[in-house]
Amino acid sequence: MILHLALAADWDAAHDAGEYRVSTLGRTLEQEGYIHACTGMTQLHGVAARYYRGVTEPLVVLAVEETLLGSPVILETPPGAAERFPHIYGPIPVTAVVSATPYRPPGD
Template sequence: MADTTHSPDRPAPRILHLTERALWQEAQAGGTYEVSTRGRTLGDVGFIHCSLPHQLPGVAALLYADEPGRDDLVVLTIDTALLDVPVRYEPPVPGAEPFPHIYGPLPVTAVVSVQPWPLR
């Protein structure tokens, strides 16, 4: 059985980010994506919130539960090998499971796929 544990010493090769389609389209036009999470930017927070695949449903519920049925959300799959900024795994609160955070702008070239959310 493959080891799927990810940590600062063993980062995931691909991480995910949930966003609005329009924000992703703006990033494509500009070359970099700089939204941290719903309503917050990289400049506000200092990093871009990301998830591992098993964490994404909980993130979606936390961020968008107040708007069920949205059809404009997309999942960005990010190849961490294509980033030139650090990715750090940090827990949202002490003792919680760490989430990947990108400490700098996300180049659109590091996004290897874009899928609608919920995944079909």
């Protein structure tokens, strides 16, 4: 299972389209080349602290079943990072998301 932090509105829009195509906050799969993901809640909390600080829109954690994706997932170390993150090289079918849980960053 891999995790992706999403704006709730983007996840809601994916239901109509049948797939989720947002890479990260304000960037699409087409712009970035892949969808950013995390291996667990520790990584996700770090991503939230670094990139989603000050976001007032509702957030959700998408739990994605990797075997249902139909796209490659590659663990890569981003420039300047010390750990590897899963990158999903294609859209996320809504059927691959086993749960979408509201998220509030620790300390909020």
